[in-house]
Amino acid sequence: MNIAQIEESINGIVLNSDKQEFIYNFLLAYGLPKASITRLKKGTLNLAKNPNEVIWKKKLYFKKTTDKELYDEYVKLVELKDTFTHEPRFIIITNFEKVLARDTKTLDTLDIDFKDLAKHFDFFLPFAGMEKAVYQIENPADVKAAEKMAKLYDQIKVDNKITNSEKTHELNVFLTRLLFCFFAEDTDIFSKGIFTKSIESHTQTDGSDLNGYINRLFKVLNLPNEKRINLPSYLVEFPYVNGKLFEDVEITFEFSRKSRQAILECGSLDWSLINPDIFGSMFQGVVSPEYRGSMGMHYTSVPNIMKVIRPLFLDELYEEFEKRKGNVTLLNELLHRLTTIKIFDPACGSGNFLIISYKEIRQLEMLILEELNNIESTLYLSTISLDHFYGIEKDDFAHEIAILSLWLAEHQMNREFLNKFGRTNPTLPLKASGNIISGNAALLEWNDVCPENNQEEVYILGNPPYLGARLMNSEQKKEMAIAFKGTGLKFKELDYITIWFYKASMFSRNRNCKFAFVSTNSITQGEQVALIWPYIFQQGLEIGFAFKSFKWTNNAKDKAGVTCVIIGIRKLSREKKYIFDNNIKLEVSNISPYLFNRDNTVVYGSNQQLCGLPKMTFGSMANDSGYLLLNENEYNDLINSNIEAEKFIKKFMGANEFIKGINRWCLWIRDNDLDEALKIEKIATRINNVRASRSNSKREATKKLSSIPHKFGEIRYRETEALIIPRVSSEKRLYIPIGFLDSDTIISDSALAIYNAEPWLFSLITSKMHHCWVNLVGGKLETRIRYSIENCYNTFPIPKLTDNKKKLLNEKAFEILEVRENYTEKTLAKLYENMPDDLLKVHLELDLLVDSIYKKQGFSSDEERMNHLLDLYIHFKNKEGVM
Secondary structure, eight states: OOHHHHHHHHHHHHHTOOTTTHHHHHHHHTTOOHHHHHHHHHTSSOOOSSTTEEEETTTEEEEEOOOSOHHHHHHHHHHOGGGGTTOOSEEEEEOSSEEEEEETTTOOEEEEEGGGGGGGGGGGGGGGTEEEOOOOOOOHHHHHHHHHHHHHHHHHHHHSOOOSHHHHHHHHHHHHHHHHHHHHHHTTSSSTTHHHHHHHHHSOTTSTTHHHHHHHHHHHHTSOGGGOOSOOHHHHTSOOOBTTTTSSOOOOOOOOHHHHHHHHHHHHSOGGGSOTTHHHHHHHHHSOHHHHHHHTOOOOOHHHHHHHHIIIIIHHHHHHHHHHTTOHHHHHHHHHHHHHEEEEETTOTTSHHHHHHHHHHHHHHHHHHHHHHHHSOOOOOOOOOGGGEEEEESSHHHHHHHHHHHHHHHHHHHHHHHHHHSOOOOOOSBOOOSEEEESOTTTSOHHHHSOOOTTOEEEEEEOOOOOOTTTOOHHHHHHHHHHTTTSOOOGGGSOTTHHHHHHHHHHHTTSSEEEEEEEEGGGGSHHHHHHHHHHHHTTTEEEEEEEEEEEEOOSSSSOOOEEEEEEEEEESOSSOEEEEETTEEEEESOBOTTSSBSOSOOOOOOSSOTTOOOOOEEOBBOOSTTTTEEOHHHHHHHHHHOGGGGGGEEEEEOHHHHHHTOOOEEEOOOGGGHHHHHTSHHHHHHHHHHHHHHHTOSOHHHHHGGGOTTSOSBOOOOSSOEEEEESEEOTTSSSOOOEEEOTTEEEBTTEEEEETOOHHHHHHHHSHHHHHHHHHHSEEETTEEEOOIIIIITTOOOOOOOHHHHHHHHHHHHHHHHHHHTTTTSOHHHHHHSOOHHHHHHHHHHHHHHHHHHOTTOOSSHHHHHHHHHHHHHHHHHHHTOO
């Protein structure tokens, strides 16, 4: 049972409402067993005594009523203890005009008109085994603190010239120390408010003496008590900190009235409410955008981190806790298990994943201890050690921030522990925290960082750098070569993040280990899938859970937003597997590397057409610095100045021009027409500019092209009609807009071309069936569709087409093109983003036709189509003898 089928069934139930049968049909719509529903109707499963009620143990409490005052009935129902006797997941009451419902697990409620029930079918998806995923929301205090720190940073930059790496490092160290002091004065490390009050009371309001005061204070914080002789009392009140936090770097900044005030505003916040992961947000705020882009670095917020750690290990630990409640021996076993867990982030940045993991494990430890205390009063202290938290970070400052953040997280949790149990470990002086290594995770041996111990379980997690294969610098390309040496993998085509997937696979194959990474969705698309995933599966690993593509944003200043997936990997097992999609948790039998319920079949890009379709090529590339191309004004100017120029001009069409209706032209000069063309001054000037541009190129191949400056750099044009296929198209469109161009149009390299194509091919490529294939095996540009010849077209499996089927496809192609002609005032972009009814109708008719060619009875969902296409792909590959 899929979502589309459920929605359709619910809609049918509403339209043909049978009040007596309603609840039974409703449950059947979610795929619940017919035999069970029959028993429910007969009364053997129905625990209700009232004929207007249906009670199904652990599933449902349903009541129908004729009462117009439905709300009073609902309130009575949810307040009655008896309503919950049989632990119903849902409470539903309706008078068939309104529906009120409650999810007893999530405590979500529903209040809708009965006619709108199908619009809210997802509320009841747990009936179909699809849980609604619930995540932590952002902490408003964190957001506010991030903004205040960013404001301070900006003001210091206004007051001072931050022109080199040394000054930037100094600023980072200063902000790190401030963060510690703000935390310290609000969390009982220092006296309450002592740091902020000290600055307010002992410095000038114009900030002129703030530098000297701060440097003196920092030196005192680094001074043991026995060395504090003859210090004024207001400085002696500050404790000795240690931990090397206040060593070495002296602050040389000038401060103004505004920057001093910004410090006081930061200090006015209650930092006891703020999570240490705010350090990550601050870190992103102070790192320049250029640096952040080159490192592939994206700060990760708490709710997003929870998406990783909950299915990776936390949910299972809580399930164990629930099972063991009331049993001292089993609870102590779980408590011991927590002490054996290692958390390892091999791209830890400022430590956010480690911090949140640490805090969540400490929270669970306290729940276990509370349960034990309820059974038998015992004195306990926390046994969760920061020594079991491992990280690798290339940037020195982020490495220091991670160490400090972990320590502050420990302090926060110790305070919670003290509040709950009346005892905890001492705070100052600081000690070393965690095993955070400053180094390059792409090159380091991970076993050296997190040594093997058979008694421990390891969870690798994080948000590694994302850089695509074409965006890496020379240093990162060398790292790829070193990391993949000896594997036989085509690493030059792989994204940088695949180093982390590969090394985690090698690390975990012989250990008690699972791992989960946040990644750009590119690792589940296009050629990446066939290049890396078979290798991972060969190590005896499988995907245990996955979040399908979603926009990933955070609460940092100048938020970094990317389209991501989360993939959890483990050894082959019989444990349940889950796919998360739009807040729905779906249990599946297997998770394909394309992230849907399917076996591990991968599609290998090919230079050869799998099913004998006509050849698709790239468009022609000018390589001209723009001098051979003409916009509308340039075209008119050239024609008006010399009508003979029209002989040397053709229409020019790329993806953008085709979809958005932009008029462009290009110079198209045959060798035997060159002398004539050069007599036109404006053409000659453009050709000379092309020659100069190509001659000055750093690429030898481009320099050679300077000998033919009147020609495109790469020519694939044929003088026939052609199908044009955009290489990139919006995912918001139901179909990829493609079309026919006349023989006098040059297709650019931003699009693909099939010359001399027949109309039936247009129908195949524009169908939903092909669109499903492209979405499955093609790449993405962010979330936009990226069409490729090797992956999308050459691999597309097609059943044998009879002449009659081709005829029917031809007819539908002409119908679509005719309907388009009714909307010549609209661009294809507008036409396909908000399709008129008649255009949508003929496309849907085409889809039914194409579906029937693949399978007589058609398909009920895109997932069915993708599974069928993959089966067909395997069939054709087996016939070739190639897999």
